[in-house]
Amino acid sequence: MTSPAYIGRFAPTPSGYLHFGSLVAALASYLDARAHGGRWLLRMEDLDPPREVPGAQAAILQTLEIYGFEWDGEMERQSERHDAYAKVIDRLYEMGIAYACTCSRKQLENHHGVYPGICRNAQHPQHDAAIRIRVPELEYHFVDRVQGEFRQHLGREVGDFVIRRRDGLYAYQLAVILDDAWQGVTDIVRGADLLDSTPRQLYLQELLGLSQPRYLHVPLIIQPDGHKLGKSYRSPPLPADSAGPLLTRALRALGQEPPEELSHCRPHEVLEWGITHWIAGRIPRCRTLAEAQLR
Structure with a gap:
């Protein structure tokens, strides 16, 4: 039986820089993949060159490494497709x-x-x-x-x-369904802001005879004014020296119940705890969560 394949998707635009909201979505995808013995693939969704921030791709990869994420195989770029x-x-x-x-x-x-x-x-x-x-x-x-x-x-x-x-x-809408099929993605875990896009993707998959993956949409982390994190320049990138505390906080945003002392651990230790204790059913069944409530 083929192991499940998940996708970690990142956009090198101002709103796609790794911030706490994107960390929550990436963490959910990563933990669900590893907890089910699956592969976690990486894709740079660089479809919009005019909005791409110079150096953003390298910064995203560096942050993922600092925060302990390990992906399978080579990273793919939509700009090459x-x-x-x-x-x-x-x-x-x-x-x-x-x-x-x-x-x-x-x-x-x-x-x-x-x-x-x-x-x-x-x-x-x-x-x-x-x-x-x-x-x-x-x-x-x-x-x-x-x-x-x-x-x-x-x-x-x-x-x-x-x-x-x-x-x-x-x-x-077009690029993502073609790339998911090309990379053999079986499970998609992403933010609930993309829930409304899914029927369009189902339709395209049906038209082209592509298999349809399972979907899991996690709550979107929003700012006090209701905008998603990263939608403006007010969303700071993830600090390198706060990986343990922020990963632990992201676990709580996903409804998991990490012990307080986990925030003092190294990133790979936090991720190991998350994989071992992962229960997707604990993720809040809502579209949005206010960032201020998660501190």
Whole structure:
């Protein structure tokens, strides 16, 4: 029997720098993988070069090492997978499911995030256009291991969504499902801010005949003003000299019950305790947790 494979995913953008919120999600993924005898793979989701912070990739890897995370195999970069994404878009065009869209943000601002299908039958050329995928008038649902059953009607709540931006950059929704399949990912553990994206990914997986992994969405750690950590420059990066205390605090955010003295231990000792005592069922069944309440 093949061992489960999990993915540690990191974006080298201002909001993707390792901070406490991303530590909580990474820790949940890592502990769930190791507790089930699985592999923990690493992926740099560098799809947006204009927003990438110079040196961010190296800083993320260094922080992961300082905090005791050990990944299996070589790190993969989405920036090296563009040819694979382009081939799939060509395939979706051949299937009559993808089309070019020239709509501006101004045209769409009154539609509350649901694309109204303006360019569906316009047959615009692909040049200088976003690429959208037609969605069915169907409700997609799945059972999240923590959040429970989640339902979303793609037609009414999302509309045809973008898989390649007008500037030529590939969309997260497409890249992530292709890379998960390519890397053999069986289990995805990530923040609850991506819960709403999952039905779109289920639809793409179904269209392309890809296997669907199990999902577990952990609560998003938010700032006092309600924004996610990392969404602004007010979220400081993880300090190198506080690995033990912050890992222990992250365990508590995930509903685990580490002893107080664990915060004085070295990172690998905290992780070993976490793997041995990991119970995913203790993760709070909520979308968000306020950072101030976890101190």
